Amino acid sequence: MRHILHADFDAFYAAVEQLDNPELLGKPVVVGGSAEGRGVVASASYEAREYGVRSAMPMRTAQRLCPQAIRLGARFDRYREISQQVMSIFRDLTPLVEPLSLDEAYLDVTLVVDEGQSPSAIAAALKRRVKDELGLTISVGVATSKSVAKIASDMDKPDGLTVVAPGKERAFLAPLPIRDLWGVGPKTAERLIAEGVETIADIAQCKEDWLRERFGKHGAQMRRLALGQDDSPVIVRRETKSVSAETTFARDLGDPDALQEVVERLSQRVAQQLRRKQLQGRTVKLKLRLADFTTFTRQRTLPYAVQSADDLSQSAGELLRAELYGRRRFRLVGVGVSGFEQSEEDPDEPRQLRFAGFG
Ligand code: DCP
Ligand code: MG
Ligand code: MG
Numbered sequence: 001m002r003h004i005l006h007a008d009f010d011a012f013y014a015a016v017e018q019l020d021n022p023e024l025l026g027k028p029v030v031v032g033g034s035a036e037g038r039g040v041v042a043s044a045s046y047e048a049r050e051y052g053v054r055s056a057m058p059m060r061t062a063q064r065l066c067p068q069a070i071r072l073g074a075r076f077d078r079y080r081e082i083s084q085q086v087m088s089i090f091r092d093l094t095p096l097v098e099p100l101s102l103d104e105a106y107l108d109v110t111l112v113v114d115e116g117q118s119p120s121a122i123a124a125a126l127k128r129r130v131k132d133e134l135g136l137t138i139s140v141g142v143a144t145s146k147s148v149a150k151i152a153s154d155m156d157k158p159d160g161l162t163v164v165a166p167g168k169e170r171a172f173l174a175p176l177p178i179r180d181l182w183g184v185g186p187k188t189a190e191r192l193i194a195e196g197v198e199t200i201a202d203i204a205q206c207k208e209d210w211l212r213e214r215f216g217k218h219g220a221q222m223r224r225l226a227l228g229q230d231d232s233p234v235i236v237r238r239e240t241k242s243v244s245a246e247t248t249f250a251r252d253l254g255d256p257d258a259l260q261e262v263v264e265r266l267s268q269r270v271a272q273q274l275r276r277k278q279l280q281g282r283t284v285k286l287k288l289r290l291a292d293f294t295t296f297t298r299q300r301t302l303p304y305a306v307q308s309a310d311d312l313s314q315s316a317g318e319l320l321r322a323e324l325y326g327r328r329r330f331r332l333v334g335v336g337v338s339g340f341e342q343s344e345e346d347p348d349e350p351r352q353l354r355f356a357g358f359g
Helices: 012-020 059-065 076-093 110-114 119-134 146-153 169-173 186-194 200-205 208-215 217-226 256-277 309-321
Strands: 004-009 029-032 041-044 070-072 097-101 104-108 138-143 161-163 242-253 279-290 295-306 330-342
Touching (some): 012 029, 012 041, 076 104, 076 119, 104 146, 146 161, 200 217, 208 217, 242 256, 242 279, 256 279, 256 309, 295 330
Antiparallel strands (some): 004 104, 004 138, 242 330
């Protein structure tokens, strides 16, 4: 049996702002874009939530609901810094940490339990340590699976601790609305409700064939989750320190134009990964392997962070040209980026669910 924790900061961005400016403590704080633009709420303090303010709501609506709310722009670098600190506290407890976004992670604590501590004591100690060291509260769900732990961490926010004992998964899930179940998005929920399936217990009672007919493989999966059956493992992920792509040639290459083309193609691959991870970096690296297998890298640090394929291939191309002398021929070329900074954001449009930098 596995023991999984899901830990998630309470009102993360807003709580960090309150931490850094204690005058904001106890007050309604909303982080996000401006009401004049088409900004939306990224995070609302629990004081602001009492007025009905929620994430993803237009800032204009938030200000109407709670005119005295203090609005602040997001400071992603600061949130990233706190995120790194909390992840390292998590990794002190177990190496099996899977960050889901800046403010939450799964922890597999099975081995800690095997050493004699109860899962709830582990969770309580973790909450205390985060509070003592970072001055922030997390809510924690404890269960035998990821999906149940994630739902549990949301049950008693803020500063919550919800333990679902082994064997009690199905009873815990039963009364909850279907949209709380993993993988049930708005569309699936609408279809299920139209058929009279409203709670997770209702899904558990559906015949597998009936669900399969309507939702395919996903339907069978939903039913297993509704029954509390989920053995998906915690997948260890670390923060991305660099992104790169390389290629080895079938025949050694010496032609400058052909090599530049390779650099451009690799730059495109790297740029695509950077975009997906919302990263941009200041250090561009070129890796080369000569016909005699000598391998070396050349790098330069730019005054600004780059993400686009054009910027990458320009810098990597310059590094390449400096190496094209004599009759040098190459077996391998690679392009990489490191020295990450958060991608530029339009402050009026905070991204939803940021997975910045993990995986
Ligand atoms: N976020 C965002 N846009 C969203 C949702 C979240 O920019 N639509 C950002 C701001 C949040 C952070 O991600 O502070 C973490 O998201 P959570 O869903 O965990 O929300 P909070 O931590 O703000 O509140 P809580 O977890 O207490 O519900
Ligand atoms: Mg949170
Ligand atoms: Mg979260």
